[in-house]
Amino acid sequence: MTHRAAAAALRRFFRRCSSRAGTAAVSRIDAEVSALDVIVGHTERSGRGVYAGRDFAMGEVVIHRAEPLVAHPTLRNLRTSCYHCLKPLAAVPRESHVPTHGGRAGGGAAGHFCGEPCADAARTSYHDAETAAGDAVAPLVAHCRQHGLKFPLAAARMAFAIAQGNATPRDADALVRVNFPRGVAPGAWLDEHAMISLALARGDAVRGGAFGGRSSEVTAEWYVGVVSRMHLNAFRVEIPPPAVGHRDDDDTAGDAHDCDDHVSCNHHSHRSPAASSFKASLEAALASSETGDAAGTATYLAPSLFNHSCDPNVDVDWVSGDAGMRARTRVDVAKGTELTICYTDGGAPVDARRGALEHAYGFVCRCERCVEEGG
Numbered sequence: 001m002t003h004r005a006a007a008a009a010l011r012r013f014f015r016r017c018s019s020r021a022g023t024a025a026v027s028r029i030d031a032e033v034s035a036l037d038v039i040v041g042h043t044e045r046s047g048r049g050v051y052a053g054r055d056f057a058m059g060e061v062v063i064h065r066a067e068p069l070v071a072h073p074t075l076r077n078l079r080t081s082c083y084h085c086l087k088p089l090a091a092v093p094r095e096s097h098v099p100t101h102g103g104r105a106g107g108g109a110a111g112h113f114c115g116e117p118c119a120d121a122a123r124t125s126y127h128d129a130e131t132a133a134g135d136a137v138a139p140l141v142a143h144c145r146q147h148g149l150k151f152p153l154a155a156a157r158m159a160f161a162i163a164q165g166n167a168t169p170r171d172a173d174a175l176v177r178v179n180f181p182r183g184v185a186p187g188a189w190l191d192e193h194a195m196i197s198l199a200l201a202r203g204d205a206v207r208g209g210a211f212g213g214r215s216s217e218v219t220a221e222w223y224v225g226v227v228s229r230m231h232l233n234a235f236r237v238e239i240p241p242p243a244v245g246h247r248d249d250d251d252t253a254g255d256a257h258d259c260d261d262h263v264s265c266n267h268h269s270h271r272s273p274a275a276s277s278f279k280a281s282l283e284a285a286l287a288s289s290e291t292g293d294a295a296g297t298a299t300y301l302a303p304s305l306f307n308h309s310c311d312p313n314v315d316v317d318w319v320s321g322d323a324g325m326r327a328r329t330r331v332d333v334a335k336g337t338e339l340t341i342c343y344t345d346g347g348a349p350v351d352a353r354r355g356a357l358e359h360a361y362g363f364v365c366r367c368e369r370c371v372e373e374g375g
Contacts, residue, residue: 083113
C-alpha cells in the first residue's frame with residue numbers, strides 16, 4: 001500500500017479509533033493526570049476529554065511541564081536541534097555540543113546533543129542500541145527523506161528504547177489509535193517495520209546478544225499501533241528561536257517536508273490563534289513545509305487527552321526551550337468546563353478549518369465557533 005493509499009485507509013478508519021489501553025500505560029497516564037487540577041471524563045461527541053478540576057484564571061498554567069513519551073527532531077532540523085530534547089543548538093555554546101555516536105546520527109545524518117546531560121540520557125534510554133545498529137538505520141532515514149516522513153524515526157527511537165530495556169511495547173497503549181481490520185495495515189508501514197527490525201538485529205549482533213531478545217517485542221502489530229497513535233496524537237514542537245546564535249543555511253537544506261505529508265500530519269501543533277495561529281492540519285502543514293519552523297515531533301500522554309475546538313480555552317507552548325510542554329488557559333475557565341486546544345489553523349475560514357480536520361482526522365467540526373460561522 002502506498003503512502004497515499006495509507007492516507008485513504010486512515011481516513012476510512014479514523015472513526016473506529018479506540019485506546020486499547022494496557023495496564024502499565026494506563027498507570028503512567030493516570031499518574032500524570034493525578035498531578036494536575038483536571039478531571040478526565042467522557043464527552044458527548046468526542047469520547048474521552050479533560051475537564052477543569054477547579055476554576056482557572058486567564059493565563060493560569062494547567063500543565064507546568066509535560067515530558068514527551070518520545071521526541072525526535074525533523075530531518076530538516078537535525079543539525080540545528082538537539083538530537084534528544086530538541087533544544088535549538090544555537091541556544092547553547094558550541095563547545096557544549098556532543099556529536100551523536102561520532103557525529104553520525106541515523107545512518108549518515110550528522111547530529112548533536114546540546115550537552116552531556118542529553119547525551120547521557122539518550123545513551124541510557126535508546127542511543128546505545130541505535131549506535132550499535134550503525135548504517136543499518138540508513139535505509140529508514142533515506143525512506144523518510146524521500147517521502148517527507150518523521151513518525152517512523154520516532155517509532156524507531158521507541159524501538160531502540162525497548163531493545164535497551166528502557167521502554168515497553170505498551171507504553172503508548174493509553175493513546176487513541178486507528179483500528180485497522182486484521183491484515184489491512186498499510187504496506188508501507190510494514191516495510192518501515194522491516195527496516196527497523198533489520199537495524200535492531202544488526203545492533204543485537206554487534207552487541208553479542210546484549211539486548212536479550214527484547215528486539216523481538218518490536219512486532220509489526222506494535223509498529224502499526226504506535227505509528228497510528230502518532231498520527232492522531234503527536235505534537236509538532238515549535239520552540240521559540242534563541243535570542244542569539246548562528247544557523248547555517250545549508251544545515252536545513254536536506255528536507256522539504258516537515259510532516260508525514262503523504263499520510264497525515266501531526267494531531268496537535270501549536271501556534272495559538274492569538275499568536276498568528278498555528279499549523280497542524282495536513283493542508284496547513286503542507287503549505288508551510290518549506291519553513292522548517294518545527295524543531296521536531298513529540299508524543300505526550302496527558303496532553304493528548306485534550307479535545308479540539310476552533311475557539312480553544314487552552315494554549316500549549318515550549319517556553320522552556322526544549323520538548324517539555326506547557327499548557328495554560330487563554331481565558332477564565334470555570335470548574336467543570338472542558339479544556340480544549342486547537343488542532344488546525346484557527347485563523348482560517350470555517351470551511352477550510354472543517355475541510356482540513358475532516359481530511360486529517362475524519363470528523364466534521366461542530367464546535368460552537370464552527371456552528372456559529374458555518375451552521
